[in-house]
């Protein structure tokens with residue numbers, strides 16, 4: 001799949017998730033089959049760029065390209081300036097956030113709230129495309145299906161965005177009003193795909209290889225974006241890729257493989273955040289990794305009392321070693337509708 005001058009190695013993307021998809025997590029997902037990863041959103045507020053949080057988000061050291069940075073804001077000139085700022089710091093693709101329902105974002109009329117004001121949305125798109133095109137950088141757009149059930153304007157906005165020079169659009173199959181409630185619908189995503197010639201990415205509730213195939217079939221989308229299902233399960237990209245290629249369900253990874261990936265992730269995480277902050281923010285990744293496993297909940301709680309990185313990584317290693325004694329493969333609950341064991345392809 002092509003995006004501007006880039007050829008992406010796979011059409012499975014990891015969704016931007018603030019507080020989750022930092023550089024270490026993006027790199028892990030990429031190693032495990034994600035073909036593309038967008039950074040957590042960076043504010044267009046210049047006064048916050050020097051903050052520790054934003055400077056971490058704009059540091060792409062060692063990240064494989066293309067480096068895609070998502071920006072969020074409400075003012076066209078500030079958004080253009082944010083695009084230029086991030087391009088100067090290594091961004092090779094700029095993504096505009098019109099999909100995030102977070103209060104912090106929507107109260108100031110950014111994120112998915114922009115879908116309610118098409119004129120402002122278009123002014124922002126024009127300004128960001130102008131600033132980025134001058135530097136040879138493509139701009140993409142991430143949005144929802146609309147503001148509310150009776151204001152589902154994703155098709156109209158996607159058409160206008162395409163005319164304004166947007167290179168790819170991602171649609172999360174929910175309205176802003178829905179937040180994360182209900183189920184994602186894919187009919188609007190299919191309408192967007194039929195309405196534009198630029199690549200369209202389908203997003204929302206893709207949590208298994210079967211669901212991935214179903215969403216591809218129902219939308220005709222060029223690519224899929226996966227968010228929450230990758231939390232604690234970053235190998236989902238590899239599983240989906242294999243299933244799409246072979247039509248066969250993939251066995252769970254071995255417990256030792258997962259131990260290795262998590263350990264590697266924790267070391268990268270500590271390197272970015274440092275000891276005090278890293279040990280705390282790593283807890284959520286550990287929690288997601290163990291939550292569905294036998295004894296996982298008790299271990300997750302025990303993790304909260306550990307305050308040193310070295311001790312945390314040691315405890316994680318020991319816990320997975322003990323699990324591996326009884327389970328060669330990760331004992332995950334079977335997803336609804338999964339095939340028989342006979343259909344499993346062993347991932348040696």
Ligand SMILES: Cc1cc2nc3c(=O)[nH]c(=O)nc-3n(C[C@H](O)[C@H](O)[C@H](O)COP(=O)(O)O)c2cc1C
Pocket residue numbers: 015016017018019020040041070097098099100142172203204205206225226227228229
């Ligand atoms: C914790 C969290 C943080 C998110 N942060 C962002 C963000 O910074 N920018 C954005 O466009 N979407 C953000 N999203 C939305 C996701 O990118 C994605 O559109 C949504 O989770 C639906 O996909 P999923 O069902 O695969 O999770 C966030 C979602 C979650 C759960």
